Amino acid sequence: MPLTIATWNINSVRLRQDLVARLAAEKAPDVICLQETKCPNASFPSKAFEKLGYTHIAVNGQKGYHGVAVLSRRPMREVVARPFCDMGDSRHIAVDVEARGGRSVRIHNFYVPAGGDEPDPEVNPKFAHKLAFLDEMTDWFGTETEAVAPADGAIVLGDLNIAPLEDDVWSHKQLLRVVSHTPVETERLEQVRRALDWVDVVRRDIPPPEKLYTWWSYRAKDWAAADKGRRLDHVWLSNGFSDACDRVEVLREARGWERPSDHVPIIVRLDV
DNA sequence: ATGGTCGGACCCCGA
Numbered sequence: 443m444p445l446t447i448a449t450w451n452i453n454s455v456r457l458r459q460d461l462v463a464r465l466a467a468e469k470a471p472d473v474i475c476l477q478e479t480k481c482p483n484a485s486f487p488s489k490a491f492e493k494l495g496y497t498h499i500a501v502n503g504q505k506g507y508h509g510v511a512v513l514s515r516r517p518m519r520e521v522v523a524r525p526f527c528d529m530g531d532s533r534h535i536a537v538d539v540e541a542r543g544g545r546s547v548r549i550h551n552f553y554v555p556a557g558g559d560e561p562d563p564e565v566n567p568k569f570a571h572k573l574a575f576l577d578e579m580t581d582w583f584g585t586e587t588e589a590v591a592p593a594d595g596a597i598v599l600g601d602l603n604i605a606p607l608e609d610d611v612w613s614h615k616q617l618l619r620v621v622s623h624t625p626v627e628t629e630r631l632e633q634v635r636r637a638l639d640w641v642d643v644v645r646r647d648i649p650p651p652e653k654l655y656t657w658w659s660y661r662a663k664d665w666a667a668a669d670k671g672r673r674l675d676h677v678w679l680s681n682g683f684s685d686a687c688d689r690v691e692v693l694r695e696a697r698g699w700e701r702p703s704d705h706v707p708i709i710v711r712l713d714v
Numbered sequence: 715a716t717g718g719t720c721g722g723a724c725c726c727c728g729a
Contacts, residue, residue, distance in 0.1 A: 453729085454721055478729085480722065506723050556729055568728085603729095660729090661718035704720075704729085 444688075445516070445541060445712045447473040447549065449675060450696075451601040451657075451705035455479040455511065459487050461699055462513075466494045469693070471709055472515050473539055477553040477601045479509035486511065502535040510535045510551045510600070521548065526578050527571060531555075541714040545594040552579075552600035561624045569621065572603070576630040583637035591638050595683035595714065598640055601705065602676045604631045609650040610673035622672055640678035644708060647690040657705045658697055665697060677710050686712045 448471040452458050455476055462474065474496065479486070483503045491499060496513035502523035503509035509532045512518065521536040533553045538546040555575050558568030583590050590596065606628045608614040617623040635642070648654050655671025662668045679687055689711035696706040 457721070478721095506721090507728070558728085659718080660720045663718080 445473070445539065445547065445714050446471040446709060447475065447539075447597070447599070447677075447712065448707045448709045449475045449477075449551070449599040449601075449677060450707040451477040451553070451675060451703060453478050453480070453703040453705070455481050455509075456485065456487055458701070458703060459490050461696070461701075461703065462491065463494055464699065465693075465696070465707055466496070469691075469707075469709055473518070473549065474513040475549065475551040475599055476511045476513070477509070477551070479503050479511050480506060481509055500535055500537050502532045504530075504532040508532050508553055510553050512537050512549065512551055514539055516540050524582070526575050529571070533575070541594070545714065546592075547594065547712070547714055548590075548592055548596040550590070550596070550598045550600075552598065552602060554601065554603045556603050557621045557627070559621060561619060561621045561626065572621075573626070573630055576627075576634055579634045580630075580637045583634065587638060591680040595686060595712075596680040598678040599676060599708075601674055602631065603674050604628060605672040605674055606631050607645065607650055607673070609653050610655070612653070612655070612670040612672070617672075622674060635678060639681040641681060641684035642676065643679050643684055643687045643710060644673075644677055644690050644692070646684070647687075648692070654692060655694075656692060656708060660704050675705055675708055677708055686714050688713055 498514040498518040500520040501511040517540040555572040557572035560566040563570035656675040658665040693707045
């Protein structure tokens with residue numbers, strides 16, 4: 443049996459638990475990693491997800507903002523919820539999911555700061571925070587290599603809030619000075635990736651120049667017609683483990699579901 | 715065409 447893993451910025455898990463149920467019904471992923479749950483741990487709707495078969499749940503939430511969670515139908519244990527930038531923000535959780543032969547897959551679920559509007563760390567503290575967060579990821583990956591990425595296999599996924607490639611945005615030229623696609627961010631994200639030589643399996647399987655987006659603004663009158671999206675969500679596999687992934691799907695249609703999130707799920711299938 | 719729309723807090727903020 444393959445292991446299927448979904449990542450989705452849900453933009454309030456309580457408001458959209460029915461959409462998570464729809465994803466479970468239509469795609470039946472073994473593991474669902476959520477970001478922007480906007481929900482304290484005590485209020486997390488665990489019961490609803492347990493009824494869907496996701497009996498293993500790990501949450502790192504806070505009131506009103508941010509928040510990440512992992513739902514699993516396979517045995518899983520929480521490894522760490524690492525605080526970044528001494529902010530008290532809930533932006534990371536790591537779990538080990540059981541695989542064949544006593545092995546396990548370590549999943550790091552991230553919600554990287556969006557960074558505000560002005561792409562200048564001197565005048566915009568939110569952008570400075572975003573860059574500091576990325577640098578802390580690089581440092582952590584580089585210094586605690588074994589803990590971050592055990593030999594059995596590891597995954598970094600989530601809303602990284604950066605569209606790194608020209609074909610990850612609707613207009614490279616028009617977004618070069620827009621937060622999420624500025625060179626300072628895309629270079630910083632590449633440093634994070636290179637720290638452990640993570641493999642972007644989504645772009646391995648759906649390579650440029652094909653346009654690929656996971657987020658469309660709520661502000662567009664007709665998101666599908668305008669199609670001004672960005673690829674802000676990512677799935678990276680540890681080097682030497684990437685061959686385990688034999689299928690990638692970006693669920694674009696979920697942007698058209700009733701009262702949607704502005705992000706759509708990515709689903710990967712692993713033979714592990 | 716430099717607007718627009720969300721969600722969750724609270725009387726705006728972050729996205």
